[in-house]
Amino acid sequence: MPLVSKEKLHWAYERMTLIRAFEEKLHQLIPQHRLPGFAHLSAGQEAVAVGVCAHLDDKDFVTSTHRGHGHCIAKGLEVGAMMAELYGKSTGCSKGKGGSFHIADLDRGMLGTNGIVGAGLPLACGPALVAKVKGTRQVAASFFGEGATNQGAFHEATNLASVWKLPVLFVCENNLYSEATPVEYAIKITNIADRADAYGIPGVIVDGMDFFDVYEKALQAVERARNGEGPTLLEAKTYRYFGHYEGDAMKYRAREEEQKYSARDPTTNFKRRVLAEGLLGALEFEAIEKKAVATIEAAVKAAEQAPWPRPEECLADVYVTYP
Amino acid sequence: MAKREITYREAINEALRQEMERDPDVIVIGEDVAGGAGLPPEMQDAFGGVFGVTKGLLGKFGPGRVWDTPISEAGYMGAAVGAAATGLRPVAELMFVSFMGVCLDQLSNQAAKLRYMFGGKAKVPLTVRTVIGGGVRAAGQHSTIDYSMLTHIPGLKCVAPSNPYDAKGLLVSAIRDDDPVIFCEHIQLYNMKGSVPEENYAIPLGQAHVMRPGTDVTVVAFSRLALVALTAAEQLGKDGISVEVIDGRSLSPLDEGTILASVRRTHRLVVVDEDTPRCSMASDVVALVARKAFLALHSAPQMVTPPHTPVPYSPPMEDFYIPSSQRVAEAIRATLEARV
Numbered sequence: 001m002p003l004v005s006k007e008k009l010h011w012a013y014e015r016m017t018l019i020r021a022f023e024e025k026l027h028q029l030i031p032q033h034r035l036p037g038f039a040h041l042s043a044g045q046e047a048v049a050v051g052v053c054a055h056l057d058d059k060d061f062v063t064s065t066h067r068g069h070g071h072c073i074a075k076g077l078e079v080g081a082m083m084a085e086l087y088g089k090s091t092g093c094s095k096g097k098g099g100s101f102h103i104a105d106l107d108r109g110m111l112g113t114n115g116i117v118g119a120g121l122p123l124a125c126g127p128a129l130v131a132k133v134k135g136t137r138q139v140a141a142s143f144f145g146e147g148a149t150n151q152g153a154f155h156e157a158t159n160l161a162s163v164w165k166l167p168v169l170f171v172c173e174n175n176l177y178s179e180a181t182p183v184e185y186a187i188k189i190t191n192i193a194d195r196a197d198a199y200g201i202p203g204v205i206v207d208g209m210d211f212f213d214v215y216e217k218a219l220q221a222v223e224r225a226r227n228g229e230g231p232t233l234l235e236a237k238t239y240r241y242f243g244h245y246e247g248d249a250m251k252y253r254a255r256e257e258e259q260k261y262s263a264r265d266p267t268t269n270f271k272r273r274v275l276a277e278g279l280l281g282a283l284e285f286e287a288i289e290k291k292a293v294a295t296i297e298a299a300v301k302a303a304e305q306a307p308w309p310r311p312e313e314c315l316a317d318v319y320v321t322y323p
Numbered sequence: 324m325a326k327r328e329i330t331y332r333e334a335i336n337e338a339l340r341q342e343m344e345r346d347p348d349v350i351v352i353g354e355d356v357a358g359g360a361g362l363p364p365e366m367q368d369a370f371g372g373v374f375g376v377t378k379g380l381l382g383k384f385g386p387g388r389v390w391d392t393p394i395s396e397a398g399y400m401g402a403a404v405g406a407a408a409t410g411l412r413p414v415a416e417l418m419f420v421s422f423m424g425v426c427l428d429q430l431s432n433q434a435a436k437l438r439y440m441f442g443g444k445a446k447v448p449l450t451v452r453t454v455i456g457g458g459v460r461a462a463g464q465h466s467t468i469d470y471s472m473l474t475h476i477p478g479l480k481c482v483a484p485s486n487p488y489d490a491k492g493l494l495v496s497a498i499r500d501d502d503p504v505i506f507c508e509h510i511q512l513y514n515m516k517g518s519v520p521e522e523n524y525a526i527p528l529g530q531a532h533v534m535r536p537g538t539d540v541t542v543v544a545f546s547r548l549a550l551v552a553l554t555a556a557e558q559l560g561k562d563g564i565s566v567e568v569i570d571g572r573s574l575s576p577l578d579e580g581t582i583l584a585s586v587r588r589t590h591r592l593v594v595v596d597e598d599t600p601r602c603s604m605a606s607d608v609v610a611l612v613a614r615k616a617f618l619a620l621h622s623a624p625q626m627v628t629p630p631h632t633p634v635p636y637s638p639p640m641e642d643f644y645i646p647s648s649q650r651v652a653e654a655i656r657a658t659l660e661a662r663v
Contacts (some may be wrong), residue, residue, distance in 0.1 A: 059556075063405070072619050092442070093442070093444075094440060094442035095443065096442070097439055097442050098440040098443075101440075102441060104437075104441040104444060105444070106444055111405065111408060111445075112437065112440070112441060112445075115432070116428055116432050119401065119429070119432065119433060120486055122398050122399075122403060122404075123401050123402075123404060123405035123408075123429075125399075125402035125405060126401070126408065126409055127406065127408075127410075128402075129402050129406045132387075133387055134410065140405075152425075153428070153615035156395040156398030157398050157402075159393055160392065160393060160395055160398040160399060160402060163393055164390070205592060229603015231645055249411070259356060292529075301513070306564070311531070317438055317442060318477050318478055319438070320446050322367065322529075322576050323530075323573070
């Protein structure tokens, strides 16, 4: 187990627990039609988001995906504003104009969840280029699923970042399924990390169910980026507990497979190991868990009570000025 | 004092140079915007853009401000969008507008919508310089106009200068604007000379230019065809027909006021556009006038456009395809002869 400060461990468990509580709550609420739209939940993948974002601060930018609630929470976004956004309320972080697909907070370095598979990789090269031009030590990280690595945007962005030696982490969350299509069907190599070889950058396999493995290898990639040595492709082998979208009957995967991964649950394992090492106590864990549930309950209550946006608000924010 | 004349190409280069001097956040990105990247210094800046528009910028500002890219439009356009949203003011070159298909997601889904989808919390001060237009025997994938498609996208602005003076002033405004602006350079205009002040100046976006005042017919034309329309107007002037020619140089925002005021005076409209006719700038201007100045019209508006086909290669076909001053003159006469 790598050396992680007590404060960082506390933060990591708090963020992972908050992500889990957020996603599980949505899993309850969506079938009740309590909120509009649809959502893609990231429960099971918490260790990837938190293990990477543990090394980033507000000045480091992240681009995310349709399955992006976890990345937002790991990046420090306020869950009340996120929940209100999912409810389409005026208090949402995007004023109800974005929903689950477009949660952003540039002050916290979140350049948005995204509705287009693979689109976030070229975007992340942007803040990385800014860092390079301005000579700061900022880095960018782009999260994406294994399905995105079949998009041209993946290949263009990784090559561009390699050519320009950009300080960026490409974090592939290989959760084994692109919608309902198994990875074995759509990708004819075993490890997506090997795709890094084609662009002359390191490709590193990470156990996405293990916070500490993600934390350790992401740290190396972030340090490499901050030191001006260029991008890294991390492939986190992970699993999503829920369907592609809420309402997905998941006919394409076996219950045994789901049990195999839930036995390696990232939050449970984190807790067991940290308790065994005596780094945090049982009472601290209990307090974090209770607080997460209470935070999410409060976020839901506030979102449900918040006002709808006025219809004519749809006219605002298209342009900064027009003409 | 003699007015200085420079080319359209030089005017754009000068705008870039002056804006890069003024603002260190302005950078240039694109394929071979310098050329010879990584080679010994004497071999660098080999192209300065395939049309030589960015020539000399590398030498003046260095590789930290002038970024040659791989042939990778989706990659570098996305990087430019992300950089615009997080602290730079990039000018990305898209070698031909016909190539927008390979990076359209980054333009239409990202650049155009980030601000809106994030509830106004982002701005994307990106300029995309691109080359439009036919007449150089470059066939279907290197001759298109396509600005109507880009104008159709809320969140993008779009301008198409018809002369060196406008090219400089509009590019300066495009770069300083906090929204994404598509800047359309007509391939046939690069060597056109015109009077351009040396000092930096900005032409506001959203303003049409009345090139020639007139009383009988309003002609709204775009990009190079504004010059073609002017030729037609001059010819007809000899026959006593007074044609007002409006250069619709700002496609989005469109200067509706200037167009409508003109039609209310002349009562007749001809729109001249090199883009294909369906769902185009031409049809948009006709629809605008039909909606807002219908009772002012004394005859049906005319559209002078190419046929609804791809751009052909062979000279006889391409010359037939692109609207000529003769076709514009015929359309003007038609609006004068016909009555509603």
